[in-house]
Amino acid sequence: MKKNYIYVLLLLLFTSNVFADELKVGIVDVNKILKEAPQTISANKKLEKEFSARTEKLKAKIKSIQADEKKYQKESLTLSDSEKEKSEKNLQQRKIDIQRSERELREDMDLRRREEIGDLQEKINETIDKMAANENFDLILYNGIAYASKKVDITDTIIKKLGGTAEDEPVDKKNVKDESKSK
Numbered sequence: 001m002k003k004n005y006i007y008v009l010l011l012l013l014f015t016s017n018v019f020a021d022e023l024k025v026g027i028v029d030v031n032k033i034l035k036e037a038p039q040t041i042s043a044n045k046k047l048e049k050e051f052s053a054r055t056e057k058l059k060a061k062i063k064s065i066q067a068d069e070k071k072y073q074k075e076s077l078t079l080s081d082s083e084k085e086k087s088e089k090n091l092q093q094r095k096i097d098i099q100r101s102e103r104e105l106r107e108d109m110d111l112r113r114r115e116e117i118g119d120l121q122e123k124i125n126e127t128i129d130k131m132a133a134n135e136n137f138d139l140i141l142y143n144g145i146a147y148a149s150k151k152v153d154i155t156d157t158i159i160k161k162l163g164g165t166a167e168d169e170p171v172d173k174k175n176v177k178d179e180s181k182s183k
Contacts, residue, residue, distance in 0.1 A: 026132075026140040027148035029155040033124055034117065038163040043116040047109060054105050058098070065094050127161050 034040055072087050079087065132140050
């Protein structure tokens with residue numbers, strides 16, 4: 001029984017020493033960074049440019065088939081049954097080809113978007129690691145945070161650092177929670 005008291009006493013002494021030191025904590029909202037970082041904007045422009053030719057080609061095919069459907073509807077009254085069947089099969093096959101092209105384009109765009117987001121997430125992690133080391137953070141959290149006050153939210157600082165506008169700016173001390181003072 002006395003051993004348990006000693007363990008509890010040692011535990012209390014240890015935890016009080018830990019909380020006596022200043023604990024610097026930061027919270028990062030990765031979703032906000034993925035929406036607002038300059039790299040996201042440039043990646044979206046890059047993807048738009050990369051896939052614009054295929055997108056325009058697909059739009060032209062869609063307009064062409066729509067025009068051919070209207071033409072078929074007008075001429076269908078004068079066509080023979082075999083000509084109608086041939087035209088319908090041709091239109092249906094073209095629609096299937098367009099749907100396949102559209103699906104392939106969407107899949108290619110999604111794959112490239114995931115690659116770009118992966119590169120950005122890597123850069124975010126590097127920026128967070130660098131900031132944590134330079135500014136003596138004890139803990140920086142992201143993902144799975146239900147709530148964080150503005151005092152510990154360093155998301156905007158990370159976005160600035162990603163943009164290169166605040167590379168050497170220290171984090172505002174008001175935005176960092178001092179755990180020892182709140183205990």
